[in-house]
Amino acid sequence: MLAAAVLAGMLGGCDFSQRVEKHLAPDTQSLADRCGDIMQRAMPFAELAVGDKTSHSIDVRTIVAQVAATRTDMAKNDQVTRDLTAECTFTDNVLTGFRWTQGGPEPAPAPPSTHTGPEPAPAPPSTHHGP
Numbered sequence: 001m002l003a004a005a006v007l008a009g010m011l012g013g014c015d016f017s018q019r020v021e022k023h024l025a026p027d028t029q030s031l032a033d034r035c036g037d038i039m040q041r042a043m044p045f046a047e048l049a050v051g052d053k054t055s056h057s058i059d060v061r062t063i064v065a066q067v068a069a070t071r072t073d074m075a076k077n078d079q080v081t082r083d084l085t086a087e088c089t090f091t092d093n094v095l096t097g098f099r100w101t102q103g104g105p106e107p108a109p110a111p112p113s114t115h116t117g118p119e120p121a122p123a124p125p126s127t128h129h130g131p
Contacts, residue, residue, distance in 0.1 A: 030055065031063050031088070031090050031093070032053035032054060032055045032065040032066075032067060033053065034065070034088070034090075035053070035055075035065040035066070035088035035098075036053055036069070038086070038095065038098055039069060039086045040069075042086070042098070042100075042104070043104070043105055046071050046073055046074075048070070048071060049070045049072050050068075051068045052067070053066070053067050053068075054066050058089075061091050062089065063089075064088070065090065066087050066101070067085065067086050067087075068083070068084070068085045069083075070083055071083075071084065081102070083102060083103060084100070084102055085103070086098065086100050086101060086104070087101050
């Protein structure tokens with residue numbers, strides 16, 4: 001009987017901690033989770049399955065998080081890289097850097113040139129040597 005009461009108390013405690021947790025920190029997430037969200041927002045057109053997430057401290061104020069993901073909207077034999085990794089740098093919990101370390105969106109094409117016609121000829125060298 002005592003074991004049943006202890007078990008009931010433990011299960012009640014689990015339920016209590018889950019209810020309290022929702023009220024104390026409803027939007028708390030790790031910096032690695034935030035990096036995964038940023039990664040998804042950087043490629044809103046892609047479906048990503050986030051995998052490994054790690055983070056480490058560079059100094060007292062700076063955390064670097066790495067996130068790996070797989071594009072689930074691409075076929076395995078497609079020419080676009082399915083495996084992606086990104087790195088986020090947070091200083092005092094504020095995002096201060098983001099970079100793709102593998103894959104990522106293709107760079108934007110260079111804007112078309114507005115220059116028309118032949119290139120101008122270079123200026124002749126100056127032969128003037130005095131004031």
